[in-house]
Amino acid sequence: MPAEPSENSELHSSRWFAPDSLRGFGHRSRLKGMGYDDEDFRGKPVVAILNTWSDLNTCHSHFPERVKEVKRGILQRGGFPVEIPVMSLGEMMMKPTTMLYRNLLAMETEEVLRCHPIDAAVLMGGCDKTVPALLMGAISANRPAIFLPAGPMLRARWKDQTLGSGSDAWKYWDERRAGNLCDESWGQIENCIARSAGTCMTMGTASTMSAIAESLGFTLPGASSVPAVIAEHSRLAVATGRRAVEMALADLRPSSFLSPTSFDNSIVTSMAIGGSTNAIVHIIAMARRAGIELTLERFDELSRTTPVLANIRPAGKFLMEDFFDSGGLPALLKELGEHIDGTRQTVNGQTLAENISAAEVIDADIIRPLDNPISATGGTxxxxxxxxxxxxxxxxxxxxxxxxxxxxxxxxxxxxxxxxxxxxxxxxxxxxxxxxxxxxxxxxxxxxxxxxxxxxxxxxxxxxxxxxxxxxxxxxxxxxxxxxxxxxxxxxxxxxxxxxxxxxxxxxxxxxxxxxxxxxxxxxxxxxxxxxxxxxxxRYTRGYGAMFLKHVTQADVGCDFDFLHHGDETPDPDIF
The missing domain is CATH 3.50.30.80 (IlvD/EDD C-terminal domain-like)
Known part of the structure; x- marks a missing residue:
């Protein structure tokens, strides 16, 4: 007997699974060959979990557990979860630099979302370049997508010193070179400075880009500052899976909530948290994927009027766990008041203002008020x-x-x-x-x-x-x-x-x-x-390196590939 047509022909995935055709038979039968039944996938939103985990990406070492939790949320809302591994850009292990491969992951993300029967995606990243790469690809593919940040690692201690990964590595290395730190102490710091799974616990590029993802509307409220290994992060993963199914049914795409004002919000956020200088390159690249010609001048304009409120290393003295305990990004955004346009829609279907309405600052030294900033003007x-x-x-x-x-x-x-x-x-x-x-x-x-x-x-x-x-x-x-x-x-x-x-x-x-x-x-x-x-x-005359050198743009326009900027819509793949 021929298979029944899908109950939800509006889903993108129905093009694969609904037709009473030889190709439809092939798609369904191969899922059944993996042990799935009609009840698992017929008429249900297919939610892809794009996972940048690897054994050489220390920031994402907790992702195997988080994938299970995301799947749990997808199943709770009646979706069909599928995990798809994509390139893992582990900042600490890759040479010459993960930035060489940001655009490759962005291309892979875009094409994975386009060529598969996917109705929505959960983007799992955190380590520096995974965040902009996943978002760039999702913006270009323009499929419903929600971002799950890896979260920062827990604060570390050495003797009586609180350590911040990265920043303190530089500091103590200089002290060792100056003759002020012995080999034994250096080894002790090496053993304890990276205390848990998760990204750097300072306001480095990873935490900066996760905050930017939240300010753009790509995450659930407060997601960007939840530490990687606490219970709240597990619950965030489940909630993100549930929301991805709802986004698929609503067909809530990046193009429906991204605007020039969204990117202004991201710039203001970056300035107010004292964020990484890398953010400028990534924000420009993401904006151009959305068809918004963002320039350095706009960063300078907003820098002149945006105070730095986050007292977080390396610009301040606290760490990301302290930031989370003090109210996290929602509290900082609320403190910014009119510097942020709260009317922008986000992936949970509410506006930014609605998402932060109940937020409060717990410690006014960690998240400063407007009248007592770290700096009166932006961090960059x-x-x-x-x-x-x-x-x-x-x-x-x-x-x-x-x-x-x-x-x-x-x-x-x-x-x-x-x-x-x-x-x-x-x-x-x-x-x-x-x-x-x-x-x-x-x-x-x-x-x-x-x-x-x-x-x-x-x-x-x-x-x-x-x-x-x-x-x-x-x-x-x-x-x-x-x-x-x-x-x-x-x-x-x-x-x-x-x-x-x-x-x-x-x-x-x-x-x-x-x-x-x-x-x-x-x-x-x-x-x-x-x-x-x-x-x-x-340096390169063949392979990906040669393509990179031929097509990469300069820093002031985002270092993206020139052929990946916003343009005519790429057609969906033909289904026969």
Whole structure:
């Protein structure tokens, strides 16, 4: 007897499972070959769980349990859960950088959602690049999708010190190089600094991007700050699964709630939490996937009017677990008041204002009030000048104030290998007034735009007590990093940007208050240097690396592939 047609022909998956045809027979029979029956899937929303777990992604080591919980929620609402593994981008294990592969995961996410019988998706990510990659792909595929953040790990302790992963690793490494920390203590810190599953417990890129996902409307309320291994996170996973089924039935797609104002909310959120500089690149890429031509100018406009309220490392003194206990992102968004447009719809069907209406700040030192901010203006500034005509960024709240208005002589390193080889050479002549320059570390030059921007301070300066220098590069830096680091110089040196023309001894002028960065060399001399400049041969000539180099855009426009920006709708696959 031929199979009965699906009871819900409006579902996208019904194109696979409803037809009384040879192909429909094939789709159904193969599910039955895996042990499923008609009762499991016929007429039910198919909810894909896109899982970025792997044994080499420490941030996601709890995901096997969370998948079970998401499935439980999907089943509770009458859906059919299917787990689909997608590329895992583990920040701590991948070389040269996970950023090289963000766009690959975004492409995989988009195509997985397009080519399978999927009515909605739960996107499971957290480690830095998994968040924007999953969201970029979901925005382009425009299928109902909800994001489940991995959550930050628990706070760590060493002796009487509270440790923040990332930020304290940099700090204690410098102390070890300065001769102030013995091998035994260093080993003890290594054993305890990553206390549990989950992402870095500072306001690094992972926590920043999860907060941005929530402010865009992609998560359930409060999801972005729930620690990874507490009971609330398990309940969040179940609730996310339930909501995914409801989204499938309502056909609630990203295009129905994303707007220019949504992305303004995400920028304000990033500024107010003192978020990672990486967020700028990712927000621009996501916006362009949605057809919104977001520019660096908009970041600068909102930075000038947005206070930093989250007292979280590396810009502040607390950790993400403290932030959660103090009310989390909903409390901070409510405190921001009119800085946030609360009318924007979110994945739970309510507006942002409705989602945060009952939120309250528990500790006013962790989430500051508007009249007592960490900083009166945003956590990230956009700079311009003849050294960065297309813009660059700095996180002034994480820098030494004395260096925010500084003119000093450049010490230039042509690539990271030369930096490592020559940094501690006395002949380099590096002093506390020097401006360290690293070039050929951008999207093309790295390649892949690695996190090399927090350039190390030479050993001899560390021993003198120096803990910060002006450092300038076309690289990124970890969201857990700190210091007077000017990043994302655009255009980068590898494509002929002015950074490639700097010579050791040139004076560099940085004035953060005036949002300026300039090379104090006259135009005639720069013209002579430009005439002599020659590009380096490409690092990759085949495979994914070659495609990356051919199509990746510059930092100021998101480092996405040029052919993945919003355009004509990609047709659904034909079903025969």
């Amino acid at each position: 500034f956009v700079l311009r000048g003849n050294l960065a005509p297309s813009g660059c960024v700095i996180k002034p709240t994480a820098a030494s104030p004395r260096l925010l208005d500084h003119t000093g002589p450049a010490v230039v390193f042509d690539d990271y290998a030369r930096l490592k080889a020559k940094l501690n050479d006395p002949a380099s002549g590096i002093t506390g007034d020097s401006v360290l320059i690293l070039r050929n570390a951008g999207p093309q030059g790295g390649p892949g735009f690695p996190e090399w921007g927090m350039l190390p301070i030479p050993d001899h300066l560390l021993k003198q007590g120096v803990r910060d220098l002006v450092r300038i590069s076309d690289a990124r830096m970890s969201g857990t990093s700190y210091g007077a680091c000017v990043l994302h110089i655009a255009p980068e040196a590898a494509v002929g940007g002015p950074l490639g023309l700097v010579q050791t001894g040139d004076l560099i002028q940085l004035n953060v208050a005036e949002r300026s960065l300039n090379l104090l060399v006259d135009d005639d001399e720069l013209a002579r240097r430009r005439a002599a400049w020659k590009p380096r041969p490409p």
